[in-house]
Amino acid sequence: MVEELVAAGVTLASAGAVYVMAAARVVKQYERGVVFRLGKLRSEVRGPGFTMIVPGIDKLRKVNMQIVTMPVPGQEGITRDNVTVRVDAVVYFKVTAPAEAIIRVEDYRFAVAQMAQTSLRSIIGKSELDDLLSNREKLNQGLELMIDSPAVEWGVTIDRVEIKDVSLPETMKRSMARQAEADRERRARVINADAELQASKKLAEAAKEMSEQPAALQLRLLQTVVAVAAEKNSTLVLPFPVELLRFLERAAPAPGPVQQPQQPVRSVEEQPVQEQLPSPQPRLDPGSEGSNSRQD
DSSP states (O other): OHHHHHHHHHHHHHHHHHHHHHHEEEEOTTEEEEEEETTEEEEEEEOSEEEEOOTTTEEEEEEEOSOEEEEEEEEEEEOTTSOEEEEEEEEEEEESOHHHHHHTOSOHHHHHHHHHHHHHHHHHHHSOHHHHHHOHHHHHHHHHHHHHHHHGGGTEEEEEEEEEEEEOOHHHHHHHHHHHHHHHHHHHHHHHHHHHHHHHHHHHHHHHHHHHOHHHHHHHHHHHHHHHHTTOOSSOOOOOOHHHHHHHHHHSOOOOOOOOOOOOOOOTTTSOHHHHSOOOOOOOOHHHHHHHHHHO
């Protein structure tokens, strides 16, 4: 009799151990448990730790509550200013309602991924190229709102959306490079012209000061000679200022007027006789006259 009782106790203990092992579940800290009893959702969501279910009747599904990082594949589209681009993004989301994430949608990860791709294409078509390159913060906020609106019904909250990369055609890259180069060259020319203007004003002020003190020009000349000689050159180019020539010209005595020698005036009587007499008239040959008369 005692042996039968011992055997029955051992059997019950074994059955209890098997039941506990079949009913015991452990939910991790970052998970929540959703229980279905005979296919019907239990209102109670199991928290982290040890929990029990009815074997064969209850079914426990664990839902991860961590923030999920999901890369969005590159989507090609045409911007509003007719430029073909390829944009990559990344979505950060988490489950806030475990029961809704299990019941409302079959696979909430796949649903969020598809919604992110379609929203990204829509953002590309509504934006311009300059916004995609420089104003990404505003586009990220718009993309987050577009994905979060349907995801709230699935028990999912979009934490953040970031546009990761914008790929441009090679022709567009070359055009943008030329534009940037031209803009930098324009700014360089403006800066150079401004520097020339400032330098000319300073040189004009220096010239004014040197004109008041002629010795300053000589000192400046000596400084230039010292600067050139410091290079240990075999040839020394010595600039000669024009002001020094003018100074020497002013210091030199002015030459007097040159008098032209006057020729003595001769009277009419002193002039040679040949000049007073008229020139002789040509005489005719008598032989020629006779011949003319005979012809008559």
